[in-house]
Amino acid sequence: xxxxxxxxxxxxxxxxxxxxxxxxxxxxxxxxxxxxxxxxxxxxxxxxxxxxxxxxxxxxxxxxxxxxxxxxxxxxxxxxxxxxxxxxxxxxxxxxxxxxxxxxxxxxxxxxxxxxxxxxxxxxxxxxxxxxxxxxxxxxxxxxxxxxxx
Numbered sequence: 001x002x003x004x005x006x007x008x009x010x011x012x013x014x015x016x017x018x019x020x021x022x023x024x025x026x027x028x029x030x031x032x033x034x035x036x037x038x039x040x041x042x043x044x045x046x047x048x049x050x051x052x053x054x055x056x057x058x059x060x061x062x063x064x065x066x067x068x069x070x071x072x073x074x075x076x077x078x079x080x081x082x083x084x085x086x087x088x089x090x091x092x093x094x095x096x097x098x099x100x101x102x103x104x105x106x107x108x109x110x111x112x113x114x115x116x117x118x119x120x121x122x123x124x125x126x127x128x129x130x131x132x133x134x135x136x137x138x139x140x141x142x143x144x145x146x147x148x149x150x
Contacts, residue, residue, distance in 0.1 A: 007032065007034055007035050007038075008025060008028065008029070008032075008035045008038070008039075010038075010042070012025060013035070013038060013039050013042055016039070088141075089137065089138060089141055092141075093134075093137055
């Protein structure tokens with residue numbers, strides 16, 4: 001025995017959101033192509049058309065986001081390479097080098113009497129010596145980079 005087919009009335013479709021029997025009506029609309037088309041037509045009348053520039057705005061926004069993502073990727077690669085170069089400089093430098101052996105000024109020719117104590121070490125001179133060595137290593141490293149061929 002076949003169920004008798006019925007279709008929803010226009011008033012039922014118009015008041016679908018406030019209808020108490022909403023669940024059963026939605027199931028019927030899901031299964032009935034005729035009623036689903038009618039509901040789509042009713043809803044289409046209430047929908048405003050999209051502005052003519054909407055597609056262009058969406059595509060422009062998508063291209064903008066894609067460009068920003070590419071710029072961020074390039075930025076991350078640059079930062080990664082800079083970190084790698086710094087680590088290479090640190091690990092390739094000679095860790096046993098003694099900074100105190102270098103002097104900022106050449107020693108004077110005069111002799112120091114044995115009764116006078118050695119002056120205390122000056123921290124600023126030690127820092128200067130250390131940065132001079134590091135600067136020279138960086139210069140040597142970058143000079144060697146120009147000789148690398150791929």
